[in-house]
Structure formats: structure tokens, C-alpha cells
Amino acid sequence: MSETKTDRAMVEEAKRVIDGIVSEQRNSDTRLKNLDKKVDGMMKAHRLLTESVQTTPVPAFGGDSRLKTFVRSDGSLQWTTESKQFKIPGSGSVTSTQEGLLDSVPANDWHQDLQAIARKRAFARMIMASPHTPKTDLELYKHLDRAPSYIKPAIEKAYWDNAGDGGEWIPDQWVPELTETFKVPRALRALFPEVEVDRATILLPRLVRGGRPYRKGAVSSDSPADYTASTVSTAQTSVTIRGLAVRYILDDSAVEDTAINLMSTLGKQIAEDLEAGFEDCMINGDTSAVHQDALATWNIRGRWGGGGLGGASSHRRLFNGFRRESVIRGTSNTAGTPAQITLAELIGELGRLGELAVQNLILVCSPEFMVKQLMGITQLQTIDQFGAQATLLTGQVGSIMNVPVIMSRFMGADLNLNGFYTGVGTQTGFCLVNRDSYSIFNRRGILVETDKNISAGAIEMVSTMRAVMQSTDAATATNVVYNYNFDSV
Numbered sequence: 001m002s003e004t005k006t007d008r009a010m011v012e013e014a015k016r017v018i019d020g021i022v023s024e025q026r027n028s029d030t031r032l033k034n035l036d037k038k039v040d041g042m043m044k045a046h047r048l049l050t051e052s053v054q055t056t057p058v059p060a061f062g063g064d065s066r067l068k069t070f071v072r073s074d075g076s077l078q079w080t081t082e083s084k085q086f087k088i089p090g091s092g093s094v095t096s097t098q099e100g101l102l103d104s105v106p107a108n109d110w111h112q113d114l115q116a117i118a119r120k121r122a123f124a125r126m127i128m129a130s131p132h133t134p135k136t137d138l139e140l141y142k143h144l145d146r147a148p149s150y151i152k153p154a155i156e157k158a159y160w161d162n163a164g165d166g167g168e169w170i171p172d173q174w175v176p177e178l179t180e181t182f183k184v185p186r187a188l189r190a191l192f193p194e195v196e197v198d199r200a201t202i203l204l205p206r207l208v209r210g211g212r213p214y215r216k217g218a219v220s221s222d223s224p225a226d227y228t229a230s231t232v233s234t235a236q237t238s239v240t241i242r243g244l245a246v247r248y249i250l251d252d253s254a255v256e257d258t259a260i261n262l263m264s265t266l267g268k269q270i271a272e273d274l275e276a277g278f279e280d281c282m283i284n285g286d287t288s289a290v291h292q293d294a295l296a297t298w299n300i301r302g303r304w305g306g307g308g309l310g311g312a313s314s315h316r317r318l319f320n321g322f323r324r325e326s327v328i329r330g331t332s333n334t335a336g337t338p339a340q341i342t343l344a345e346l347i348g349e350l351g352r353l354g355e356l357a358v359q360n361l362i363l364v365c366s367p368e369f370m371v372k373q374l375m376g377i378t379q380l381q382t383i384d385q386f387g388a389q390a391t392l393l394t395g396q397v398g399s400i401m402n403v404p405v406i407m408s409r410f411m412g413a414d415l416n417l418n419g420f421y422t423g424v425g426t427q428t429g430f431c432l433v434n435r436d437s438y439s440i441f442n443r444r445g446i447l448v449e450t451d452k453n454i455s456a457g458a459i460e461m462v463s464t465m466r467a468v469m470q471s472t473d474a475a476t477a478t479n480v481v482y483n484y485n486f487d488s489v
Helices: 008-027 035-052 064-070 109-126 134-144 152-160 259-284 322-329 343-351 367-372
Strands: 002-006 053-057 082-088 092-098 178-181 194-196 201-209 233-240 243-251 361-365 380-382 396-400 403-407 427-434 438-453 458-471 480-487
Touching (some): 008 396, 035 367, 233 458, 259 322, 322 427, 322 480, 343 480
Parallel strands (some): 194 438
Antiparallel strands (some): 082 092, 178 438, 361 427
16 A cells, blocks of 8 residues: 655646746747756756655554563563564463564554664664764664653663663664665656566466457248357467666775765665666667667766666666667657657657557657757646646656656657667657556566675675566557657757
8 A cells, every 4th residue: 555645845846947948938039048958947847746746655553552562571672573482371382473673564653763763873883893873873862762652661771771872772783784675756667557476477368359240140940050250369478577786886994984874875876776777778678689779888868877888788678668669560750840840740640559549648758859849839738737736647747638748868869860879969759658558567676785795895785676668569559659850959
């Protein structure tokens, strides 16, 4: 179960930014004036809209009263999970496992915050040669002092009965290595259904075509003719789950003074790296032997750095993205008017989707395409026109003919006239995608693991995931369109 919250203040700020850009684009005689500034403004608005919608898990809390279960009979606290033996009359001894205060499902908000502070403190002390964490010790002390009444006496016993600086309040050895599962806010990926799978390869049966009806004949003899038979057509789609990995290597001496910040900052960043790579692949992925783009030199928007981009382990080889899918399905098309798309041309591209253009579409474009191309069309509705209570998709910045417009930094503005990246070009494009036709097959979500190599004095942080995006439609289904060769400058 999850709870979705929308930060209206961030939505309103995004509306003001977009409103200013729209007004300038439609009223200015020179639309290319301050184009870079306008693109930066659209990317800021996109970030605000993405971050304004937050989906968070809602755990099943037990309430303050459940905290009493972590207090032993002698009044002390059970910090971690333990195996205990109970004597049952007539049945003998029974071994049972009981969860501890620090490794159980949180009972309430106070309990959840306690676990977060304890993890931060334990991680910092783990990678220090001489553990000393006065800031987190003080944070922990203040938090324990606000403990609910059910557990307050045991908490006071834990830190008043110990002499010294409070080092024994919470045992550090409860977490020998940091392992956390992250579910971070997503933009493009969040718009498609996710299918949880438990195998590396799954087979999905598909009904291609049902039967054909015939006119029912009349019975005119004792041996009437049988009804005409029809054949049902079926097919099967195979989905192979692969994965992505990111690895950091840190010098333990260099990070001792900033260890507390590293847990939150680098932990979130390494998970974001995977999400960014997955979204890049959703648009630009290609599993063919010869990639349609010059991967070895394509450092899109400077996100990936130089070197090692075109190898067999490139993240853009994980699965086919929308651009490649459109080429395979024969629905890619060059721009009619590169300088300024028209509404008629956009309607024509929608028509290439056939019956799949009826509903649940999205238009994925670059920030440059949004500012230079779409904002010149009066039928475009931006968020400043939606109203405060409008229902928005994650990352949506506009709508045209009821098709949500989604910006992604991984839709390039450095493409050639042929719609591919060759190292030369300043063209861009957009994709129209039927959201019902593509699914995210998720074998395992993002997992971040941290461990210390004491023989090398290094800290290794690794994030991995196992998921792919794939369509279960027939290979000839027109479920995506890629329209390219639009001017971005």
C-alpha cells in the first residue's frame, strides 16, 4: 500500500516558470532569444513537477503499545533479533525468534526515526579507525529522551546505567554492513505498469486474434450442416530479465570526517544513477549488434562522463528503447517542418499509431523541443492552464490534444538529420508511446550495499537492479512513433 502526496507550492512555482516562458515564446518576435535560459527554466519546472508528486509506502504500524514487546522482564531493552526458548507445559521447550527494537518493522514514527539515526551512527562508527561520533550521539540522546511512555523507563535504564560518553546506548555491531533497498522518485519509468516476476526468463502467452462469426444457417434436413469453424490465433512473448550495476570505491581515510553525510548523499546518488541509466535506455536503448547511435562518444548532456560508453556492458544495451522500437516497427518518420512543427503534422504522427492512438498516450520530448517547437502551438496546454486541482502524471509539463507531454533530459538535442547520434548535429525529436503496450518487468528493485575492504583501506558501495522494459504486443504493432530532425537551436 502506498500514499501519494502532491506539494502544491512546488506545482505553483513550476506554473509560474512555464507561464513566463510560454508568454515570451508566443509574444516575442525572436523566439530564439535567450533560448538556453528558457531551456534551463523548463528543466527546472520539470524537476519541480517531478519532485512535487511523492509516493511513499505506508507501513502497518503497531502503535506505541507494541514498543512494550521490546522490553525484557528485567527491564532492559532487546536491541536486535534473538532466538529464545520458551517452556510450554506438556510440550517441552520451543525455540522462537523475537525481533529487536532496531531491526523490526517500525511501530510508529518515533521508532522509524530511531532506526534511521541508529543506522547513520553505526555506519559512521564502522568506517572510523577510532569511532567517535559526538554529533550523532547527541542526536540519538535527544531522540531517546522523547521516547513514548511505554518504553521510556527501559530507555532511561539503557543510557543512565552506563558510565562514560554514552557509547553503550546502542550496540554498533548490529549492522556489520549497510544494506538498504531504495525506492526513489521516478519520472518516465513511473508512467508504465510494473510486473513483478520471480524468474530470470518468463513466457507470456498472447491472444492475437479471436474467432470469426458466420451467418447461422437454417435446419432443413435430418442431417444439418455443421456451423463453419474458425481458428483462434495465439502467440507467446519471451522476456529475459537482465540488470544494471553501479560501483563506487572510496578511500576510508578521505571520508572519515564526512562519513555521516556520505551515507545519505552517496547512497541516494548511487541509486539515482541506476534510475537515470534505466530512463536513458527507455529512450535510447538498442540490443542489436551494431547500435544505431555512436555510443562510444555519446555522453548525452554530459551525464555519463567520457570513456567506456560504447562497450558490451553499456547500460543502453540492456533492452530496446522507444526510438529503436519505432525503427523496428516502421513508424519512425522525419520532421515535416524542422523549424516549427504544426498541429496538422502532430495529428499526422498520431495517425501513424492507428487504433492504439485512442487513449493512454504520452509524448516524450527534449526540453529544447518543448520550448522551441511545442510552445509555438496555441493548442498546447501548459500546467499554468490546468488549474490547481488538475490530475497530472509524474513529470508532466503540458498537454496537447489530451496527450500528456513528458520532458526527459535523455531525449537528445545533439542528433543528426537521420534521427541518430553520429557526433555531428543539433537536431531533436519526440516519441509518442502507448503506455498500455509497454511494461517494466521487475525481478528485483534497487539494492544498495556497502562494505569495507580492511586489507586495502577502501569502502565499496554497489547498487544493483534487475529489470527490463518490453512490449508484449506483436512485432508489427504500431505502439510507438519516433519523429525526428527538428531544430533545437
